[in-house]
Amino acid sequence: MHLRLKETGQQHQDITVYDTKELYGERGSFRVMQFSHEAVQGAMDLNDPKRIVLEYPRAIIHLMELNNPSFEDAFVIGHGIGTIAGHFPDKRFKAAELDGKVLEISRTHFGYHSDNVIIGDGRFILANEAPQTYDYVILDAFTAEGTPRHLVSAEFFGMAKEKLHSRGAIVMNLMGKGANDNLINAIHTTLGEHFPYTRTFALPAQGARDVQNVVIMGSGKPIRYQARHMAGFIEALPGQGHIIMDSENAT
Template sequence: MKTRIPPLWLLVLLQTVVSAASLVVEIVAGRMLAPYVGMSLYTWTAVIAVVLAGFSVGHWWGGLMAGKPQETALRQTGWVLVAAALSTGVAVVVLQAIAGPVMSVVSHPLWAIIALCTGAFFLPSLFAGVPAPVLAQIGANTAPDSGRALGALFAAGAIGAIAGTLLAGFVFISYLGSTLTLALVAVIYVATALLSFWLAGRLPRTALLASVLSLALAGYALAAPSPCDTESDYFCIRTIDISESPSEPVRMMVLDHLVHGTSAANDATLMYTDHAAMLDQLAVLRAPAPAFSSFFIGGGSFSLPRALAAREGHGPITVAEMDPAVTKVAARDFWFDPASATVLHRDARVVLSQDTTRYDIIIGDAFTDIAVPQHLITQEFFELVQARLTPDGSYLMNVVDYEDNLQTLGAMLRTLQKVFPVLEVWVEQRAPVPGERMVFIIAAGTAKTEQASFVTRSPDPARYGALSDAMVAGIMGRDTLILTDDYAPIDRLMGLRPD
């Protein structure tokens, strides 16, 4: 077979498709890492850095290939795209295989994220970066106007990247899931590899066999067990049974890699974590009336709305939960009755901005990875919360911070102090373990809680109390940072520490 001179439109199409496929892999990489290391600024930083490193090495390699005769360059590009199909198709298997050893050997979370991302997604990115210089060189050599050809191919790469990003985020992951999306990308890489061989004038039998092998391995990856029971647009959702007795079911909801709630079938009011126990009890203690209205920022397993609904005489309950799949799982596995509350599948800040309803109690219990989402911890947001509270209403907020740090807690308190006249910090009354990651509840409003401590179950009885005003002032006095929409470095404040 004779080497074909490809028209510019075909080179542009090939570059667009390869670029789109490579960005699909990048978006999927972040989704697939979440069950192991969470979804945070650090996760996406590592994904972008590793993928760009792969592209860079691939472009360098492709530049070396571009200087060879066209037939050789296209044939080698075909082989590289077969390798892209192979490495992409098995990425999920590789990630599952290395996750355990990496997490056990690499103690620092940041390095664990980088190691996992590199192990699973560096090679697919490297191979995907090779074709661009080859296609650019061929376009410049064969097109009447080399400048026009180069411009078209660079534009095709950018357009493909945009298309791949949009398709991955809005279509593929939502309707196919991560593993099937990667299998589809492997098929696309095989198709582009075969096209490259065809343009080179020869389709080696070994290349055809390698392509079939790549597709077979991608199919094998589809059969691998998923870490998710449900993969939604937002989370990898798992339900874990922790019952001690089949007659007394207890289940735990895990979103990505963190527990977001635990519920018991036989007792809706039994809490299994310190933060849930404190929020539940403080809501009752600080409510201006027994039939108080409540607004929950985040649903999770819906343990708190369920507990509130189980009490006689409760007022209207509203929950803002971004992910409809989380609500479905809560109803299916965690005994939450959707009819007991008004559930809004929208961002809580958007809801509070658009609806002027006032509530007696607003509870902030939304977490992404280890921190509250940035837009829910700023002075502007707290001003919105204050505007949606009744005159005697209270805002209760869950905060996690390290015992020897407390930068996050201090920043939250200083910011809330700009909006609310009275602040309290509640915590379990015990001596903390050095370096412990502790759970605090901030109560903000116009008056103090009538009692300074209480005993409740979480699930065993424990006593919780409010820190003294002097201790709260001391925590706030450690820094001057106020969190705003313009600057709220929650990831830096929380930091990453070995478990």
């Protein structure tokens, strides 16, 4: 491993960029952005920069392309290295990134060039967008504690729905244990209060306690997917959970 950068971001979390010859068992030449607690936030194949390396953006891109091939406008909360927006150069993307240092690193170390990222809280920025503006809202935001509560609450999902076209969708990258995770159950239940159609997908875990990427989609129309294009994600059926409100006392 060759360390290229390690510093503290504006949100007081460690940000590390390194090059490696192996990533998740695959041999090659990769550049990785990693946050605190060894949480990989983005990876680029240095031999093929346009290739989508990580499974979860591949799954999200498949869901976007299959469910609305002609989509035009998307709002992303959590820029990272800009993988999903960079995959769609001909679409109109707007991204919100809380940490300006992350945006700077995505430009200097990962070649992100688009001028479509706003620094600030994604919920606040999205709230100021016009109603029925977007085909997709993509949530891929993490702190050291996980996905912030105010981005998975009933109030947030209600607001996000207002910003989507009537048949638009929200797609989230989360961390959990699929159908056996209390938080995933709660997020799925809360999302279902605002979107008539929901589906949850998880990467298989080695053990019952292993935490893996979980992708949840909520839409105004039935959600389709093709298993062979889901990058190893399989559909999960979360149990009933509590409704997440902005105020913890309201749950």
